[in-house]
Amino acid sequence: MKTRNALSRREFLAGSAGLAAGMPALNAAETQVPATVPITASRLALNGGPKAVTLAPKLGKRWGEPERERLNGLISQDTLFYWKGPQTTQFVERFKQICPLEYVMPCSSGTAALHIAVLAAGVGLGDEVITAPITDIGTVIGVLYQQGIPVFADLKSNSYNLDPTDVARRITPRTKAIIAVHLCGNPCQLRELRALSDQHGLVLIEDCAQAWGARYQGHPIGTIGHIACFSLQNSKHITCGDGGVVASSDKRFGPVLQKFGDKGYDRTHGGLFEVIAPNYRMTEAQAAIAGAQLDRLENIVRRRSELGNLMTQKLGGIRGIHPHAVDERDRCGYWFYFLRLDPRKLQCDRAEFVKALVAEGVEAGAGYIAVPLHRNPVFLKHGFFSGRWPVKEMGLTTMDYSKHETPEAEAILKTGVRLTIHEGMSEEYVLSAAEAVRKVAAHYAG
Ligand SMILES: Cc1ncc(COP(=O)(O)O)c(C=O)c1O
Structure with a gap:
């Protein structure tokens, strides 16, 4: 035997x-x-x-000598602040080699990156954003904070990504953007989604939180849509504990990413505040680790x-x-x-x-995740802001998540x-x- x-x-x-x-x-x-x-x-x-x-x-070990070296460098610096910080500068340069986009804003999380993206896209009161119901809730937190309406489209049965046909069906005059979530690092059908965006004048945001290093038909992930968002949270392919990146080459969105992650302050041009935004800045310590991780x-x-x-x-x-x-x-x-x-x-x-x-x-x-996002109590009760949802109370949306159906995602x-x-x-x-x-x-x- x-x-x-x-x-x-x-x-x-x-x-x-x-x-x-x-x-x-x-x-x-x-x-x-x-x-x-x-x-x-x-x-x-x-x-x-x-x-x-x-x-x-x-x-095996996810970090070691390269990260230690960067941290040693950090200790001898005279600043730990991101703006013109040596670690952040190196991180951004290295990121651009991997994902060649012109404007890059490192930030505090993937959720922050996505919020900055929807701010840059101009999502506001009652604007609809179509996205996937199977994702991290961070995909839609920014939409909700901008008083936008996440609209969940159904998914393809075995790629688990947005079904472009169902996305098309859910486009209305209020639709402002699509957030394509590359679930598990599997690229969405970006050509179809980009075509829909172009046809309807929508902003295509790529949620690449789970898709570091993926490629869509030979293109680095994040380079087909208008704005790309990444997460550096601990469970991701590369990490600095928590962190994120938002990037774009589009002249409408790229130049404003920095200020939308930095309280509305434009550090290149200075001047008075024309907008407000959260403080989503990354620190030099995060950038040091993240920079070394990019090499891996x-x-x-x-x-x-x-x-x-x-x-x-x-x-x-x-x-x-x-x-x-x-x-x-x-x-x-x-x-x-x-x-x-x-x-x-x-x-x-x-x-x-x-x-x-x-x-x-x-x-x-x-x-x-246990259930599609809109089956969570906070969606079923429409209780996003201290139990209330101003846009619904104001009659700016008829969305009722308890009746929102995405059967394939459920299955x-x-x-x-x-x-x-x-x-x-x-x-x-x-x-x-x-x-x-x-x-x-x-x-x-x-
Ligand atoms: C698809 C997706 N989007 C957004 C996020 C949010 O990223 P973070 O946890 O860095 O805020 C995550 C993280 O789990 C994610 O997997």
């Missing part, structure tokens, strides 16, 4: 490739897998069988992209499983990998499926399974994780 651990990689791959979906599970008395039995046909780890995954996916970005995203695509390749053809759909012309940075279960083809619920996957040794979780959140992908993982881990999905799906195949 040979355990799964004792199988060579060649044996393991050869065995798993031959799996017939629906193969019966081994009988309950067996605790080890004979060499001739592929891992996918063995008893579930949940039921005491061997684990499909025996490698621990270690992330390409390796991180290249690796995640390879591993995520490998996962997709290996999940192909499994009954009951829909892999994460990425256009082959794009580069997805897989902030995480999101597959969907087809409940009609599996005789278990999602919780059971995920429990079985985790027991197999896969880093997995059920869904992403995605009910059937999605999150798999961790990160740059510290080996191909072997990804191959065995895919085998685990195959094994669990085969077990529950209806």
